[in-house]
Amino acid sequence: MSRTLAEKVWEAHVVRHGSGAEPDLLYIDLHLLHEVTSPQAFDGLRLANRKLRRADLTIATEDHNVPTVDIDKPIADLVSRTQVETLRRNCAEFGVRLHPMGDFEQGIVHVVGPQLGLTQPGMTVVCGDSHTSTHGAFGALAFGIGTSEVEHVMATQTLPLRPFKTMAINVNGALGEGVTAKDIILAVIAKIGTGGGQGYVLEYRGDAIEALSMEARMTVCNMSIEAGARAGMIAPDDTTFDYIEGRPHAPSGADWDAAVEYWKTLRTDDDATFDAEVHIDATELTPFVTWGTNPGQGLPLSANIPDPEKIADENERVAAEKALTYMGLEAGTPLRDIRVDTVFLGSCTNGRIEDLRAAADVIKGKHVASGVRMLVVPGSMRVRKQAEDEGLDKVFLDAGAEWRQAGCSMCLGMNPDQLAPGERSASTSNRNFEGRQGKGGRTHLVSPLVAAATAVRGTLSAPADLEN
């Protein structure tokens, strides 16, 4: 029977099929942990006197709470410090490998897994974090779970799940100059909505996707959850294999050959059918930014703020009105006229080496506009080191940006990097929810290229605007 990529990976992990309403029991190949969603799960194990079944398929890092300056000092926020110290105690007690602050392999959990070569095609990967969908870029079935499920995986290395439906996101044609993976995914979310992917695994397909690097594919899959889909996948190909080969945990020798042979079977069969299909013409895409308070409220940078009164659907109209009030914006304003206070380059969406290179290219020899602060936060210490080896830190520092240590940073208001009430950011992160970057903060989601150009001009801008 012909099957989609997602169905193949699912079937390869079924420990037992459920009967009737009972879900399938799915084996989990890799469990990623961080300090925020794990403490109550470890506690649950202790209370029930259960063991961690497979410490050797589990790895932890510190990312959400960590400061990105003065990391050699204890975390000043006592509650954050307690959470990080709790992770350290739990990992020591249960024998879990942990990369703590300051370690060369520390970083955002979704940057760390792939760069270590732990994320491989055809695997099942989970983490108590919704952006686990990132790992789907390798053809893995990867999704975020809640803390009860974290505990369940710890105790059993499995999860009871009902199969997802499948949706093909076909993106064809060549991307224009200055148009990136971030613009693709923002356009997808604007098209299908924040609930459009609910219950589905998205498979990104088409020549525009095949042409993307692994970093760019991770950006696309990362934001699948913002369309409501727990997972997004891309079939592995030579780009994938080239990225994995030689990484610390990649197979080698005969194992490599056997793995690649299997990975090459991980493609949707030609005659397989999806439960839903969406088509995007990549040639029509332009730099995309959000104007509202959910990631579906986005438009091309060349557009104006929409007028809620012209939105027919009542729920969407009310949502747009509330969003504009919160964002302090007026209908009809050109997006290019929106002035920002802060530019954030980083996160599990756009904190990889290629993102830093792209932004550095734009900002090189220029300067951040007066009154604007720009934070550049590598997704991991390895990315930071690589960027420094390439001299990117100097480019950003010379432009007047801040060069930080690795972490989730300003993607979410959990560590010292936050917006003040009323402050406005152009951010390469993934969520523009109310208060996401700090209470009262206002977020516009953008690509690294738009972030860099915006930092220079002080208003939402594309690199092409710098030439005028």
Add this chain to the structure above:
Amino acid sequence: MDAFTTHTGVGVPLRRSNVDTDQIIPAVYLKRVTRTGFEDGLFAAWRGDEHFILNQEPFKAGSVLVAGPDFGTGSSREHAVWALMDYGFRVVVSSRFADIFRGNSGKQGLVAAQCSQSDVELLWKVLESEPGTPVTVDLTDKTVRAKDLVAPFEIDDYTRWRLLEGLDDIALTLRHEPEISAFEGNRQTWLPTTDPLPAV
């Protein structure tokens, strides 16, 4: 987990769509390492506004939240469910739930009752015209009732069964331990482990 059959309590109309988990509980409240005491973080940003529905009598004592579509989107934080339950909510009614939120609810015994949007609108009207109207949520016949309104809701059969019985997922899975071990015996040997690598 406590078993759930029916619940009757004050219904709270929340006329908002896309209530994401950052609104339900902002990240700053996620720093705790305990499993209780999250009620202060519930809708923290909105509760600063005296006009917010949970600051009004009799909605303060609400236990059935009736919200717009796409409730619980965004972050996977189970703290959102804990915050709702710690505050006193037992049921959330919406026409569409985010997948992870729905799953988390089922694990904790919070009923995520999916009604049609037209029934949600009717519930809003009842609850707004007569504040304090008790709402009864019956998991056995899958209905939400308020005054004369009887709205059917959907919930998947397995979650419903677990909620009705109050069963622990992990204990259920561990009954299949031999099958898990058998599966592990057949995994590809080249699959990665997280065991530390020897220093090069």
